[in-house]
Amino acid sequence: MGIEVGGVLVLIVLIADVWAIVNVAQSAAGTGAKVAWIVLILLLPVLGLLIWLIAGPRG
Template sequence: MGSTFNSLIGLIILALDIWAVINVIKSGASTGAKVLWVLLIILLPVLGLIIWAIAGPRGNVRV
């Protein structure tokens, strides 16, 4: 039971990281900033995702 739950949490984090990387790539930030954000998200999946959610660049979102 525990390993199934851990696998589900891991999949959710992976999906959120992929979503964050896509949003960084779509953002209007400079190329260097995009590279640094993507590296942060990839190297520190949970912490990088939290930092990006607070301070990172967003993609072009139309309301």
């Protein structure tokens, strides 16, 4: 049962990360800021997403 729950959590994090990356790419922030946020989200999927939600660029 643990594998199914883990798989669902990974899928949720993946969907949230893709959503965050799309939002970063569509934001009005500069290219350097966009690249930095995307790299942070890719390297630290959960923590990067949380940091972006709190301090990320606002549209």
